[in-house]
Amino acid sequence: MTNLPLPEQVSIGVDVGGTKIATGVLRGDELQDRHVQPTPETGWEAVLDAIAAQIMDLQARHPDARLIGVGIPGPLNSDRTRVKFAPNIYGFVDVPMVDGLRERLAQRIVLENDAKAAALAEAHLGAARGTESSIYVTVSTGIGAGIVLNGRIWRGRHGVAGELGHITVMPGGPVSGAGLDGALEAIASGTAIARDASYALNREVSTAEAFSLAQQGHPGVRRVVAQAMKHIGVALADLQKVIDPEVFVIGGGVASVGDYFFHGVQAAADEYAQGFAPVTIRRAQLGPDAGVIGAALAARHG
Numbered sequence: 339m340t341n342l343p344l345p346e347q348v349s350i351g352v353d354v355g356g357t358k359i360a361t362g363v364l365r366g367d368e369l370q371d372r373h374v375q376p377t378p379e380t381g382w383e384a385v386l387d388a389i390a391a392q393i394m395d396l397q398a399r400h401p402d403a404r405l406i407g408v409g410i411p412g413p414l415n416s417d418r419t420r421v422k423f424a425p426n427i428y429g430f431v432d433v434p435m436v437d438g439l440r441e442r443l444a445q446r447i448v449l450e451n452d453a454k455a456a457a458l459a460e461a462h463l464g465a466a467r468g469t470e471s472s473i474y475v476t477v478s479t480g481i482g483a484g485i486v487l488n489g490r491i492w493r494g495r496h497g498v499a500g501e502l503g504h505i506t507v508m509p510g511g512p513v514s515g516a517g518l519d520g521a522l523e524a525i526a527s528g529t530a531i532a533r534d535a536s537y538a539l540n541r542e543v544s545t546a547e548a549f550s551l552a553q554q555g556h557p558g559v560r561r562v563v564a565q566a567m568k569h570i571g572v573a574l575a576d577l578q579k580v581i582d583p584e585v586f587v588i589g590g591g592v593a594s595v596g597d598y599f600f601h602g603v604q605a606a607a608d609e610y611a612q613g614f615a616p617v618t619i620r621r622a623q624l625g626p627d628a629g630v631i632g633a634a635l636a637a638r639h640g
Contacts, residue, residue, distance in 0.1 A: 349405035349637040350396055352389055353452060353629030356411065356426030356479060359385070360626070361392045363400045364634035367463055369627055371396060381429035383438075390442035407448045407637030409455035409629050410435065411482065416497045418449045425515030426479055448637045452476075454491050454500055455632030456622075457484025460587045462635055464623040471583040474622070475502060477570065478590035480515065481523035485581065490639065502577075503527065507569055522573055526566040528592045534562040549595045567599060571606025578607070578617045589622030 346366045353360040355377060362372035373392060378384035389408065397403055412424035419437065424430035439447045450458075457474030466472035466486070475483045481503030485492040493499050503523030504516055511520030512530065524530055528545040535548035538558035543551075552563035574586055593599055600619065607617040624631060 347638055348403045349634040350403045351630040351634030352408040354410045360630050362630040363403050379428050382433045386438045405637040407633035409450050409452040409633040411452045450636040452629050453482030454484035455636050456628040457486050458635045459624050459628045459632035461486040465587045465620040466585050469584040472585050473583045474587045476590035477592040479529050481527050526569040531566050535559045553598050567602030568606040571603040572610045574607045574617055575610035578611045579614050585618045587620050587622050
């Protein structure tokens with residue numbers, strides 16, 4: 339009896355962000371036909387219309403791509419059918435994402451948090467490939483994370499495991515988009531770094547300029563950046579003590595700064611994990627494709 343090869347898995351991934359919607363087809367391990375368009379700013383109905391249109395366009399060119407995964411920034415309800423809120427997307431509060439897309443497409447939809455989707459991508463095809471446990475952390479407009487154990491996302495009892503950006507690290511500190519004071523992303527995200535650097539210089543400063551000035555030795559901005567990197571490193575050290583993963587993978591726009599950022603975070607993680615376990619940090623490998631790839635993988639994993 340001849341063993342026939344298993345059919346190649348083909349799935350569509352959609353990565354929804356505050357400024358853009360990225361889509362693509364994952365054929366086996368290869369990402370094909372990637373497309374990016376601006377995220378509509380007129381409410382969630384328009385966003386769903388845009389997503390559905392892109393999926394139909396991809397399926398017209400790839401008729402065998404019947405599995406669909408959608409990644410979204412923000413917490414989901416327990417059965418992953420609704421978006422509780424997405425602070426960086428206009429009008430995204432209690433959105434019936436799965437039902438809305440089913441009405442438009444009449445197809446099964448798998449919904450996933452965007453950081454969890456990227457975690458899945460890096461675990462299977464990126465920097466954490468070959469490990470049994472990893473935590474992916476994205477540091478960008480906000481801060482998110484996804485925990486992968488034995489190749490699958492660990493969600494916790496209520497599905498909120500990995501909401502690293504919303505842990506409280508400075509009670510009474512700046513208020514985050516979720517309305518929490520002193521959350522990690524309110525004091526260490528790219529948005530927070532730009533805000534504090536702008537205050538320190540009394541003019542508008544971007545995150546990229548803040549890191550540039552810090553590396554040039556500007557005292558005030560260097561302190562802002564150092565504090566943000568320390569808070570992130572301490573958070574990783576705490577996770578190492580609680581979950582003890584093999585590796586952390588860090589991605590997102592802030593991580594693209596390079597060595598300066600990674601050295602600062604690693605130093606803080608090493609200091610605060612001392613005597614417990616080493617903190618291994620790797621740079622994300624999949625870049626802007628991680629969200630699309632992860633959403634497409636989520637569609638396969640259900």
